[in-house]
Structures are given as C-alpha cells and as structure tokens.
Amino acid sequence: MDTTLFQPIPGMADLAAPEVLLWQRLEEQARRIMPLYGFTEIRTPALEYTPVFTRALGETTDVVQKEMYTLADRGGRSLTLRPEGTAGVIRYAAGQGAAADGARLYYVGPMFRCERPQAGRKRQFHQLGVEALGEPNPAADVEVIALQQHLFQSWGLRDFTIDVNTRGLPDDRPAVAQGLAAAVRPQLDALCADCRRRFDTNILRLLDCKQESCRQVIAALPDMATFMSAPARAYLDEVVRLLAQLHLPARVNPRLVRGLDYYIHTVWEIRHPALGAQDALSGGGRYRITQGEKNFDGVGFAAGLERAVMAVQHDQPGWLAAIQPDAPVSLVALGAAARDANLQLAQELRQRGCACGLDLGDRSLKAQMRAANRAGSAWAVIRGERELAAGAAALKDLRDGQQTELKLEDVVAKLIAATGPTRVAPAPG
RNA sequence: GUGGAUGUAGCUCAGUUUGGCAGAGCACCAGGUUGUGGCCCUGGCCGUCGCGGGUUCAAAUCCCGUCAUCCACCCCA
Known part of the structure; x- marks a missing residue:
C-alpha cells in the first residue's frame, strides 16, 4: 500500500x-x-x-x-x-x-x-x-x-x-503593558525562558503561561483592568x-x-x-x-x-451510535425478474418517503437476509417467482420474525404508514 | 520551528526485549437450510510487517536514513 x-x-x-x-x-x-x-x-x-x-x-x-x-x-x-x-x-x-x-x-x-x-x-x-x-x-x-x-x-x-x-x-494598552511590566520586572528571574522572552515581545502572554513557577508569580500580579x-x-x-x-x-x-x-x-x-x-x-x-x-x-x-x-x-x-441512518425496509429478490420488480418498488417507496435498500446483484436469499439484518431493517419484503405471479409479496417483521403474504399494494400501504415521512428522528440528549 | 511516542490484514492490536515458517480477535464471503436474518459450528479471503539502504546463513525484530501519524511545547477555535 x-x-x-x-x-x-x-x-x-x-x-x-x-x-x-x-x-x-x-x-x-x-x-x-x-x-x-x-x-x-x-x-x-x-x-x-x-x-x-x-x-x-x-x-x-x-x-x-x-x-x-x-x-x-x-x-x-x-x-x-x-x-x-x-x-x-x-x-x-x-x-x-x-x-x-x-x-x-x-x-x-x-x-x-x-x-x-x-x-x-x-x-x-x-x-x-x-x-x-x-x-x-x-x-x-x-x-x-x-x-x-x-x-x-x-x-x-x-x-x-x-x-x-x-x-x-486601544488607548489603555500602553498603560496595561507598562503596569504589568513594572509589576513583573522584580521577579523576572523566577520566570521560565519563554516568559522572559514574552516580557519583551508580548507581555500579556505571560499571564496564561502553563509553567508552575510562572503561575505563582502571575497569581500575585494585579489585574489588567486596574491599569x-x-x-x-x-x-x-x-x-x-x-x-x-x-x-x-x-x-x-x-x-x-x-x-x-x-x-x-x-x-x-x-x-x-x-x-x-x-x-x-x-x-x-x-x-x-x-x-x-x-x-x-x-x-x-x-x-x-x-x-x-x-x-x-x-x-x-x-x-x-444513536444517529445511524436507518434503512427500515430491505427488498429481497429471488431471481432477475424479482430484482427488476424490486428496483421499481424501491423507487415508489422512496418517492413516498420510505427509505429502503435492495441487493443489486444476484446474491443468495440467505445473503440478502443477512444484509437486511445488518442494515438494521425492521422489515423485509421478499419476492420470487411465486409472489410475482400472484401480484403479492411476503412481508417479514425482522424484529419478531413474523411473516405474512399480502397483496403488493397492501405491503406498500403498510410500509408507508409505518415508516413514512412523518417519522421524526429522536431528539438529542 | 522544538521535543516525545507510534507505524504489522479492511479495523483493533499481539509478536520486536533475546534475529529463526506472518499471528489473534473483529469484519467480510461461503457452507451447515431446494426460498429466510440474528445465536452457534465449519471452512475461506485478506500482508511490500510505512518506505529505502545496511549487518547477517537468516531481519517485522539489530543499525542508518526517510516518510507518515499521534501527543506535547508554541499558538489558537
């Protein structure tokens, strides 16, 4: 690499x-x-x-x-x-x-x-x-x-x-710098090297030095505002x-x-x-x-x-972890005809506000189900030759494993109702 | 600009002390089920050990160089 x-x-x-x-x-x-x-x-x-x-x-x-x-x-x-x-x-x-x-x-x-x-x-x-x-x-x-x-x-x-x-x-700056310098000068030797440099270049910067020795000196200085x-x-x-x-x-x-x-x-x-x-x-x-x-x-x-x-x-x-985008519906196809039909179904669901995912290749049913589970989907719509011929689809609830065969338009209606655009993301914190 | 630490599989990291076959877990893929996920079992894939040089019979391991990343100084959001 x-x-x-x-x-x-x-x-x-x-x-x-x-x-x-x-x-x-x-x-x-x-x-x-x-x-x-x-x-x-x-x-x-x-x-x-x-x-x-x-x-x-x-x-x-x-x-x-x-x-x-x-x-x-x-x-x-x-x-x-x-x-x-x-x-x-x-x-x-x-x-x-x-x-x-x-x-x-x-x-x-x-x-x-x-x-x-x-x-x-x-x-x-x-x-x-x-x-x-x-x-x-x-x-x-x-x-x-x-x-x-x-x-x-x-x-x-x-x-x-x-x-x-x-x-x-702006007019206060000379007085502040002079006032701080007068207060610091007697203790200059106690300061770190950086602060001795800052004393000349940018005296305000000594005020937030992280060195312990400097902090003790700084703590005793008068407030800037007094000048x-x-x-x-x-x-x-x-x-x-x-x-x-x-x-x-x-x-x-x-x-x-x-x-x-x-x-x-x-x-x-x-x-x-x-x-x-x-x-x-x-x-x-x-x-x-x-x-x-x-x-x-x-x-x-x-x-x-x-x-x-x-x-x-x-x-x-x-x-x-809580704000992962979810694809609540996975479309599962057996065979090329079902895959084509699922591409059409996905477009309809998406245009109606329902996020869904589908396998674009020809992976096994088992692999597609595994992917659906991994995607966190709540629903799987499963179609093969049988369902296509009947104008139906199997709708499986992945949370409880229950599966029913419904007419395609009933599946769509149910999914839109369950996952549609009115769903709101959980409020933070 | 200065100092310290770290670079090994897609990810997290062992292995470096004392040179001796390139490892684990996770992830991914497949099978266990002719059309069904999670859990489990089995198998598989994945490597310029950052890069270049040197020493050595032999280098992830030792030496030199170099690049990158992280942390800190400085400064700032």
Whole structure:
C-alpha cells in the first residue's frame, strides 16, 4: 500500500460516516438557533486578498506571521486562505456601507492555518461563528455569550466553562503593558525562558503561561483592568451585571488573554475539560476593525467544530451510535425478474418517503437476509417467482420474525404508514 | 520551528526485549437450510510487517536514513 497516495495533506482530514452525521446534527441545531437571535447566514470566499487578514488581525500576530497559507495568483497578487472568519465578514460588511450597520451574520466553514497538528488542531479546521455589528454595547456582548451557551446546550454539552475578561480600549494598552511590566520586572528571574522572552515581545502572554513557577508569580500580579481607564472598567462591570441577570455561569478571569489585535473591551473563552491541551471550544469578543478610513465595530465568536465534536462525544457517549441512518425496509429478490420488480418498488417507496435498500446483484436469499439484518431493517419484503405471479409479496417483521403474504399494494400501504415521512428522528440528549 | 511516542490484514492490536515458517480477535464471503436474518459450528479471503539502504546463513525484530501519524511545547477555535 502506498502510504501517501491515498492520504490527504497533513493536518487535513476526510470526514465521512458515521462521524459526519454528528457534524450534520450540530449544524442543524445551529441553523435552528441562529435565527432565534436574529442571525442569518453569510458565505464568504475561502480565499481573500492577503491584506484582508494582515490588517484585521494585526501584522505582528502569530497567525499572520507564521500560520497563514499565502500564495500568489497569476497576476502576482498575494492571496491567503482564510485563517479565521471575522476578517472576511467585515470585508463584506464594509462593502455594504450603511446597510451593514446592525447586521447579524453567522458562518460555518473551513479555515486554514499551517501549524503543527495535534489533538484539537488541524490545518484545515471548521468554525461556526457569528458577527453582530454595531457600536460597543455590553448588552450585545452578553447576548452573544448567551447564544453560545444556548447552542452548546443544544449540542448536549455539559462540562464547559465560560471565562470573561476585558481587553480595554486601544488607548489603555500602553498603560496595561507598562503596569504589568513594572509589576513583573522584580521577579523576572523566577520566570521560565519563554516568559522572559514574552516580557519583551508580548507581555500579556505571560499571564496564561502553563509553567508552575510562572503561575505563582502571575497569581500575585494585579489585574489588567486596574491599569485601564474608568470607561473600560465600567464596561466590564456592566457586562458582569448583565451576565448575572441572565444567570449565565460565566466568571471573570483576569488572566484570560486573547491574541488577535482587533479585540477591544469584552473577550471570552469557553473551555471544555475533555479536549486536551487545546481546550478552547470557542473564543470571542468585541472588536474594532479598520477598513479603508472607517472603523467597524462588532462582537462575535468562533467555535471550533472539530473540538465541539470531540466534546460532544465525551459528554454524550451514546449519541454517535444513536444517529445511524436507518434503512427500515430491505427488498429481497429471488431471481432477475424479482430484482427488476424490486428496483421499481424501491423507487415508489422512496418517492413516498420510505427509505429502503435492495441487493443489486444476484446474491443468495440467505445473503440478502443477512444484509437486511445488518442494515438494521425492521422489515423485509421478499419476492420470487411465486409472489410475482400472484401480484403479492411476503412481508417479514425482522424484529419478531413474523411473516405474512399480502397483496403488493397492501405491503406498500403498510410500509408507508409505518415508516413514512412523518417519522421524526429522536431528539438529542 | 522544538521535543516525545507510534507505524504489522479492511479495523483493533499481539509478536520486536533475546534475529529463526506472518499471528489473534473483529469484519467480510461461503457452507451447515431446494426460498429466510440474528445465536452457534465449519471452512475461506485478506500482508511490500510505512518506505529505502545496511549487518547477517537468516531481519517485522539489530543499525542508518526517510516518510507518515499521534501527543506535547508554541499558538489558537
């Protein structure tokens, strides 16, 4: 066997049954819930001009500097496969002008980052995200957090935690960096090598260092918010008040850091303990992105679907097995004439909403019955020369083994009644 | 970019320490029933032991290289 010929690009994956059924279920729930909050779908291209991302995310962020798939088109323009969804949506909204004000959009689709793959991290991965455009308003931020809670509960998730923090306003950033630096500097020698580097390059990043020695130093640092202006702190206070009013189980985590430059004010992360090192189920926040001369304000989140599927499989271990598609009826034929007749019968049943399967070859009756059983069918319709001549069919209930011979139209009527289109799939969780 | 682990049948994996016929379970196919599934019994199919080189009478096993996958750092969804 050739090891590479049949493999996708490293970090990219084929997604097929049975797991894809779980994905479909999660997407169905999302498409049901999004309209309840006024969001409609937006589908933007996977490929954009590179500046769409470099300007929105920030030239110095890791995503832009190390992780983007960037290529040149035939005219030499630089294109990039989207590493996240917000920048493209804002690019769209900017083109809509004033009509985009207050827009509420959601997206689902593949994103691309050229990182080393590991648990919960693919190079092509999938995000479900929303963007609610409009001036900063703590109520909008809380609404979007509530939407995520609603969505994740509909997915049967139980064990997630919601951490909230503030990034402050752009003007607060120098004060925050200087304040943290002053507090850290006396203990610089106690920090790990990575954190000594972060002290110069990106001081906020020390706050979520995983090293035990660093954590002790970090725990004693003042909150970021103490270095921020009064309006920034008031905004966070209002978010906290509204979260409590909705009884959302969020907690303020002053050490929460998020990497992209466009965030202002509220940021949050929802984590799940079953996910391994990459434990963020979703992340989001309020942002301000400049396109042309204009600022675009909004609030949104992105949830990683690969991670969501992992978490659902942890919290709802029986789900995947329970959503297998069933072909409740198997058509069994003896001989070529019966097989032709079954092909016609299958078409009639299917057009009337009854899922059925049949053997297209000339396998033995025994083999066809075995296949019917394996497919989980509740019914087998068996026809050979005798039944064809009589305009009849044997209908066998595979659960109790009872078999009766009926006229063909009675068999069809009975099957439509038992398995027809009004049948609903069992509700999750 | 850095570190660790793992690659053997369609799947899950033994076998590698100490070189000696390529294995098990599951799955699949057939028979046990002239036209009847599940359970059981019998038989069958399935292999470039990731790939390339080296050592050896002999390599899945030891050595070198290489590719891939997984996990972790980093970063993030």
